[in-house]
Amino acid sequence: MDFLNAFVSLSNYVLIPGVAYGSQLALGALGVTLVYGILRFSNFAHGDTMAFGAMVTVLVTWWLQSLGVSLGPLPTALLALPVGILGTIVLLLVTDRAVYQFYREKKAKPVILVIVSMGVMFIMNGIVRFVIGPDDQRFLDGERFVVSARTFKEMTGLDEGLAIKSTQVITVITAVVVVALLFWFLNRTRAGKSMRAYSDNEDLALLSGVNPERVVMLTWIIVAALATTAGVLYGLDKSFKPFTYFQLLLPIFASAIVGGLGSPLGAIAGGFVIAFSEVTITYAWKKVLGYMMPESLAPDGLVQLLSTDYKFAVSFVILLIVLLFKPTGLFKGQSV
Amino acid sequence: MIVVEDLHKHFGGFHAVDGASLSFDEGAITGLIGPNGAGKTTLFNVIAGVHKPTSGRVTMGGEDITGLPPHDLFHKGVLRTFQIAHEFHSMSCRENLMMVPGGQSGERLWNTWFGRRRIADEERALRAKADEVLEFLTIEHLAEQKAGQISGGQKKLLELGRTMMVDARIVFLDEVGAGVNRTLLNVIGDAILRLNEERGYTFVVIEHDMDFIARLCDPVICMAEGRVLATGTLDQIKANEQVVEAYLGTGLKNRDAVSA
Numbered sequence: 001m002d003f004l005n006a007f008v009s010l011s012n013y014v015l016i017p018g019v020a021y022g023s024q025l026a027l028g029a030l031g032v033t034l035v036y037g038i039l040r041f042s043n044f045a046h047g048d049t050m051a052f053g054a055m056v057t058v059l060v061t062w063w064l065q066s067l068g069v070s071l072g073p074l075p076t077a078l079l080a081l082p083v084g085i086l087g088t089i090v091l092l093l094v095t096d097r098a099v100y101q102f103y104r105e106k107k108a109k110p111v112i113l114v115i116v117s118m119g120v121m122f123i124m125n126g127i128v129r130f131v132i133g134p135d136d137q138r139f140l141d142g143e144r145f146v147v148s149a150r151t152f153k154e155m156t157g158l159d160e161g162l163a164i165k166s167t168q169v170i171t172v173i174t175a176v177v178v179v180a181l182l183f184w185f186l187n188r189t190r191a192g193k194s195m196r197a198y199s200d201n202e203d204l205a206l207l208s209g210v211n212p213e214r215v216v217m218l219t220w221i222i223v224a225a226l227a228t229t230a231g232v233l234y235g236l237d238k239s240f241k242p243f244t245y246f247q248l249l250l251p252i253f254a255s256a257i258v259g260g261l262g263s264p265l266g267a268i269a270g271g272f273v274i275a276f277s278e279v280t281i282t283y284a285w286k287k288v289l290g291y292m293m294p295e296s297l298a299p300d301g302l303v304q305l306l307s308t309d310y311k312f313a314v315s316f317v318i319l320l321i322v323l324l325f326k327p328t329g330l331f332k333g334q335s336v
Numbered sequence: 337m338i339v340v341e342d343l344h345k346h347f348g349g350f351h352a353v354d355g356a357s358l359s360f361d362e363g364a365i366t367g368l369i370g371p372n373g374a375g376k377t378t379l380f381n382v383i384a385g386v387h388k389p390t391s392g393r394v395t396m397g398g399e400d401i402t403g404l405p406p407h408d409l410f411h412k413g414v415l416r417t418f419q420i421a422h423e424f425h426s427m428s429c430r431e432n433l434m435m436v437p438g439g440q441s442g443e444r445l446w447n448t449w450f451g452r453r454r455i456a457d458e459e460r461a462l463r464a465k466a467d468e469v470l471e472f473l474t475i476e477h478l479a480e481q482k483a484g485q486i487s488g489g490q491k492k493l494l495e496l497g498r499t500m501m502v503d504a505r506i507v508f509l510d511e512v513g514a515g516v517n518r519t520l521l522n523v524i525g526d527a528i529l530r531l532n533e534e535r536g537y538t539f540v541v542i543e544h545d546m547d548f549i550a551r552l553c554d555p556v557i558c559m560a561e562g563r564v565l566a567t568g569t570l571d572q573i574k575a576n577e578q579v580v581e582a583y584l585g586t587g588l589k590n591r592d593a594v595s596a
């Protein structure tokens with residue numbers, strides 16, 4: 001019984017939130033990794049692209065809610081998501097035309113593009129705050145829990161409750177669907193293969209039938225879809241606040257680099273590595289240890305290795321370790 | 337077929353190509369030789385659109401193709417291979433070949449979802465063609481292998497195969513023989529000759545291996561210091577005093593003069 005209680009408690013606070021957070025990071029890191037692999041620069045504007053996509057989705061969700069449209073138990077935001085993606089596609093394609101294309105034609109060095117993307121980041125950041133304001137916004141509706149702590153306790157008779165939020169389930173399912181679609185696209189379709197070809201060998205791709213402008217366009221479209229989905233899922237699960245997306249940039253980059261920049265599979269693995277490290281290190285293990293250890297050894301303190309205020313330090317440390325010992329990441333991406 | 341007029345390509349103060357004028361005839365296999373740094377590869381790069389020329393003109397069949405981007409030239413049938421073989425390393429050899437033809441309907445996102453049948457038909461035809469090419473080059477057993485894992489010589493064959501996936505008019509081969517063993521070099525030579533005879537491909541070949549040049553090329557153009565030194569058959573070129581000087585330096589000639 002104690003063991004079950006410990007396991008339930010661990011699932012409730014570590015495993016389930018970790019999986020959900022990991023999926024969100026993975027989707028974000030996939031966008032970063034695609035831009036790096038194909039357009040060959042680290043896109044610092046990615047966090048704010050997520051914020052923009054989420055913002056459009058939030059606005060459309062409010063509008064739908066005001067019309068009385070709803071998806072029943074599911075959040076209305078899912079209905080608004082395609083609009084958010086379209087909005088972000090437009091934003092990214094316009095940005096590319098207005099900014100990145102100029103530098104691409106000049107064959108600017110990656111480091112210049114990185115700085116340029118920081119400029120783009122501040123502009124997007126400004127747009128989002130200008131339109132929706134810097135505050136927390138609520139747009140979640142529908143059923144809150146798939147399993148609530150109380151029903152779980154009643155069902156199983158355990159002391160510990162297990163709550164599974166509907167947003168967590170939606171996050172994981174959406175992430176699986178999106179990732180499956182992405183891999184199918186990259187590996188099975190001509191359009192996806194031309195993107196991989198461009199990533200493998202740009203010179204050769206240019207000297208074959210690959211049209212570079214189309215590859216670039218495709219990349220931004222896919223990145224927009226990934227970023228918006230990631231942003232909306234994060235917003236549903238936690239809350240929508242423009243600044244948090246800027247902060248997410250660090251764990252997202254850490255995920256992409258840990259997995260190996262340019263490797264989609266690596267981005268997913270990296271997302272989960274970072275998410276679980278963050279959650280386990282900032283989790284107070286008192287309860288779990290209390291169940292697992294003999295009473296005399298049960299800890300008095302919280303057994304929390306790091307306060308949640310420092311959670312971003314975790315990604316930083318992992319990032320440093322990976323860059324020091326395995327700079328190409330777990331899945332052998334391009335070295336940084 | 338391709339006429340190059342007074343072509344200059346300067347990198348800063350360095351004149352890689354310095355007023356080269358030459359022409360490549362339709363249906364010929366032209367050899368391009370010259371000491372290292374003579375500007376052969378730069379000339380290729382300028383013709384193939386990788387670099388824009390500083391000045392000068394390149395025409396093909398009378399049409400001005402100076403400074404067109406590589407993929408436009410590709411669609412006009414101007415193809416090139418690289419000194420160091422290039423490949424899409426994460427894809428199989430067959431996929432590498434299937435990648436080549438441009439303008440496939442599967443490239444458009446819309447068709448990926450709504451034009452499945454047409455894409456499938458195209459892919460089937462492409463696949464058949466790719467397999468045919470692999471067989472022609474005697475590397476059909478590598479079809480499923482990742483291109484990043486095959487040997488350097490096999491990569492060169494794959495490069496050649498790439499030119500066969502589309503109806504090339506003129507193919508620029510940059511040192512196909514570099515780092516390739518004799519047996520494989522003969523396979524490559526056979527393939528070039530057959531492509532030239534059976535399909536009427538025009539070739540321009542940069543090569544340092546004189547046996548290879550002797551077997552394939554007529555005429556031969558010798559370049560040095562960014563300019564054309566001599567044009568003719570290989571024997572004529574070999575007999576040309578300026579060419580000998582460019583390859584061996586004036587020192588040798590002076591010593592000959594002294595001993596004579």
